[in-house]
Amino acid sequence: MWLLLSWILSAPPTPAFRVEAQLPAPGKRLRGELVFPEFSGRRMDFWVYPNRLEKPPPGTSDISKFRIFPRRFDPGRLEIRDSDCDGQKLSLAWKAAAGVARARLIVTKDSDAPCRLRLRFQVKLPERYGPMGCLDDRCVLGAPWYPIPVQPGAASHTPLWRHSVRVKGHKREPFFLQGVQTGVAEAVGVMPFFPVVFGPGYQLTCRPPVCLYHFTPTHSMSDFLTGNRTGEMLQLAQEYVSTHFPENRQTIVLIESQLREELAMALPGRQMLVAHQAMRISSLPYFQSFHEQKLRLTLTETLFLDRMMSFERTDDLAFVPLLAAHAFLSRPKNVDGLLRPLEWIPQIDVMRKNPRMEFQDAYLPGPHNADRFRDDFRRWNNTKPRGEEVFHRLVDQFGSLETRTILERHRELRLPFRRLLDRHSGHSMEWFFERWVDNPQRVNLSIGRVHLVDREGGKWTYEIEIHQDPPLRTTLDLELTTSNGSVTRMRLDLSDKVHTVRAELNSPLVRAQLDPDERHQEPPGKGHLYPQADNIWPDPGWRFIFSGFEALFNVTELWSRLLVDVDFLPRHSLRRRLNILVSRTEYVDAGIAFGHLFYFGPRVSNTRLIYRWDTGAEVARTRPIEDPDTLEESRAITTSAFSRLVINDREDHMFPTHGGWGILEGRFTWFFPESDAFRESQLFRLTGIYTRYFGLPWGLSAAAQVNAGFLWGRVHHDSEMLHLTGPGMVQGYASGRYPGRTYGLGALELRHILLPRLDLTLGGLVYVTRLSAALYAGGGVVSGTRDGQWSEDPRAAASAGLALRIHGLWFGLYEAVLNLQVGVPLIRDQTGLDPFIFFISLEPTL
CATH class of the missing domain: 2.60.40 (Immunoglobulin-like)
Incomplete structure (x- = not known):
């Protein structure tokens, strides 16, 4: 009798609810059923995470979109197929929360009589990167993939329930549910949810106390091409956990997944997602250390999360484990100093050198880590800041040594963090949490x-x-x-x-x-100033930065174009710059321009205003000019005074889908020939160009361009005239083929991602990330001769072409594109035309 009673008392409590699910075949919907045995009262609410994926994340830009979706936005959602409660009439309604239209499911009934609630649901799993989605038929359910019950009016966070999840695999394919499973498996425990991973090619490799569930081999013959370091990553995790947590007796499981926003992410149940591209970065220790420190931090956070679920406030689990991990490691290393000079828009508007970094959380640890998309299961409906922010505020308040002491006591005493901080300080710290956690405000x-x-x-x-x-x-x-x-x-x-x-x-x-x-994030700056502009006395004056360069090589004609751009600018103002531009083009052997750039209008980003007015002067020496009578070659010196209006409201230069850029320029040029065969001349050119970008269905985008110009003044050689053809103009013709005094042209490009993911590296310097292609069509008319009127000798040119664009990450950090483009002339009314023109550039020319 006593044995029976002790067995009953020691038996684990009955799960509050249970979930049964059938894993789907590739491309199909996951179907499941949630049973809540005791639905008493008249209302029950459920958090529904998959509906967060119905719309693109707010704030998604042309730069960040490819770190979320391989080709285009693909929605995910959870739908209720059927519901019942022992025959009682039910009403279902959706409520918006946390910026998600259908974030909360509200189930109501007419009576208070308890009943057995059954919700049959299906989940459409999106094709996307991150902790919840599928790629290559491999699916990661690293966020609450089934409805999570909450009390009506409960706070915005994912609660902890003791519940069970029973999963049936697709056919006999293995899947991961607290271990590798086949057939049917069940998990029971107090958890916010139970992660599930399934798909082809996964295998489990263990080096106690760490296991890795992965689809990439730990080592292979092609590692030198792919940059694969999966084996090194497993070894790093095993050595770190064994060294720093020797008391640990339970296994921690790393799950390889297709992440792009975060290098690693902690999950409940001593599991963590780790990016497929982790440690695929330059082999130099400087770069490797960024990935290594992020992996160590997330391993620590995962272990702390598992420990703290038994005593910490459930809403504070959104930040306390990461806060404690920061204090445990105190990782100061970041690449912020390397990035700051690159956060400025260069004078050359066909380029934009803003950092385009995957895994920014690995390179920029600190109080301002971005948390825009809130993919983390603890954060999607929780407005509390990340652990980095709170850690730095604690350091501000107590100092680094005392902060570590506080967090060591927190782990030892197993007290909720808020209560422990009150006890340590001897008085209420409610003001601290109100100021920095519950209701943070920028100052x-x-x-x-x-x-x-x-x-x-x-x-x-x-x-x-x-x-x-x-x-x-x-x-x-x-x-x-x-x-x-x-x-x-x-x-x-x-x-x-x-x-x-x-x-x-x-x-x-x-x-x-x-x-x-x-360390303190301020509200956006006013007008043309950065938020920190008034934090320094006196004004820090001007500084020198390298802005960027443009490079193009015309393979068919064997000439190159190179423009290098540097600026002197006020430290904190976006308003003006002094610019130096050194150039070499198809017409100029060497040139240098000095300009004053004045920016105005609304902001496009933290580093640029939409409009710019330039004024300046340029001196250049031309390439050899051939005398048409003697066929002798000579050169000329040109000096120019120019003024231009620039508009640039696009976000991206590689695959933009909205916005555009344009330049209206007036230039007065003096031409001083070195040979007596030519006379000095004075010319005025007025040119205008505008390109607009459009997003299209099926992941396509388009670029449309118009371009026009005219020339006034006496001309002695074709090199002084305007030209209709060449890269950036009507492609497919040699650059000097169609000179004239006035021209107009239009061009269109249709762009598409061919391969959204690649695993190739070029000597560890450039990691090829994807391939895109473009179809080009353009045409225009030019008229006018050297000593004639604008309307004389009209000529037309038209061409079609194809571009292949190789997108890559330099050192595994910055994204850039190599453009390989060929144009074919369609109007062949001149003799001696090349069958095609092939050129290579570092950016698209349209």
Whole structure:
């Protein structure tokens, strides 16, 4: 009897609900049933994560879209097929939450009588990267893939339930549910949800205490081509867990998946997703260390998440495990300093060198890690900041050493983090969580008046005003630099709108900077200034940056085009720059231009305003010019004064689907020939070009361009005239074939992704990510002769062409494209035409 009673008392509690599901065949919908045995009362709510995937993530741009969808947006959703509750009448309704139209399912009935609720559902799994979707028939259900019950009016987070999930595989194919399974498998426990992984080619490789469920071989003969380091990744995980968590006796499982936004992601049940491309980066230790530190951080977070689910507040699980992992590792290394010079738009508008980085969380650890798309199962309906943000705010408040002590006690005492922080500080820390966790707000910071109040006995005393709007409780640093080079840091605790700091220095103050490490994210800057523009006193002046370059090689004609662009610009202003442009083109042997660039209008991004007005001068030496009478070659010096209006509201330069760019330029040129066979001349050119991009169905996009110009003045050689043909004009003809005084042309490109994913590397320098192609058609008319009128000798040219574009990641970091393009002339009314023109460029010319 006692044995029977003790067995009953020790038996685990009955699951609150159970889920049964049938894994689908490739391309089919997953079907399942949720049973809640005791539906009492009149209403029950469910969180429905798959409906977060019905719409593209908010904020998706032309740059980020390919890190989410291989070709085009593919929706996912959960639909209720049927419902019943022991014959009682049910009503189903959807409610919007967390920016998702059908995030919450509300089930109501007419009576309070308890009944057995059954919801039969089906899930459409999208083709997408991330923790919830399918690629190559391999599916990862790394987020709540079935409805999760919540109490009506409950807070916005995924709760913990003791429940069971019973899964039947497709035929006899293996799948992963808390281990490799075949046939039918069941998992029971207190979990937010149970992840499932299935599809062809997966295998399990173990090096205790770590296992890897993967479809890429750990080692193969083709590793030098693909950059595969799966075996090294498993070894890294095994050594790290064994060294830093020797008490660990349970297995942690890494699951290879197609992630692009995050390198790794913690899951419940001691599992973590790791990107297929993890550690496929330049073999230099500097670059490898970024992937390694992200993997170590996520391993730590995964272990902490498993431990904390038994005692931590369920809503705080969205940030506490990652916060504790940061304190455990304190990883300071980031690539921010390397990126900052590349965050500016160069003067050459056919290029845009904003960082296009996959796995930004691996390279930019810190208080401002992006969390735009909220794919993490703990975060999609939870507005709390990530653990990085809260960790840095703790460091601001307590210092790094005390922060680590706090989090060590949190792990040892197994107390909820909020209660532990109250106990440690000896008073309520509710203000801290209200300020930085529950209701975080950005604060506009600035340095106001800096005043020398006293100079006596070799001491300089200053009063410095610090402004914050709105006035909130904030801790941050003020860095003071004096004339003898000494640097002093002061820790400030702000609460009012204006705070006055008194500083006594040994020499005159030459620079004051608020929040020098930019640890506090401020609201967007006003007008043309960055948010941090007013954090420095005095104005830091101008700086030099390398902006970018444009390169093209015409294989058929054997000439090259190279433009290198550098700027001098105010430190924090987007408004103006002084530009130096060095060029070599099909007509110019060498040229240098100096210009003043003035930006205005609304912002396109943090680094660019839409419109720009340029004025400047250029000096160039032409390529050899042939005398038509003597056939002797000579050169000429040209000087130009130019002014142009530029518009650029596109986000991307490689596969844009909206926005465009255009240039309207007037240029007055003086032509000074070296040979007496030509005379000096003065010319005025007015040219205009505009390109617009369009998104089309089936993952296609289009680029449409119009281009026109005219020339006024006396001309002595064709090289001085306008030209209709060549790369960037009507392709398929030699560059100097159609000179004239006025021209007009139109062109259209139809673009498509051929292969959305590739695993190739070129010596570890460039990783080829995908292939795209474009069909080109263009045509135009040019008229006018050297000594005639604009309308004389009209000629037409038209061509069609094909482009193959190789997209790659330099060093595994920055994305760029190599454009291989061929054009074929369609109007062949001139003799000696080439059958085609083939050229190579680093960016598309349209």
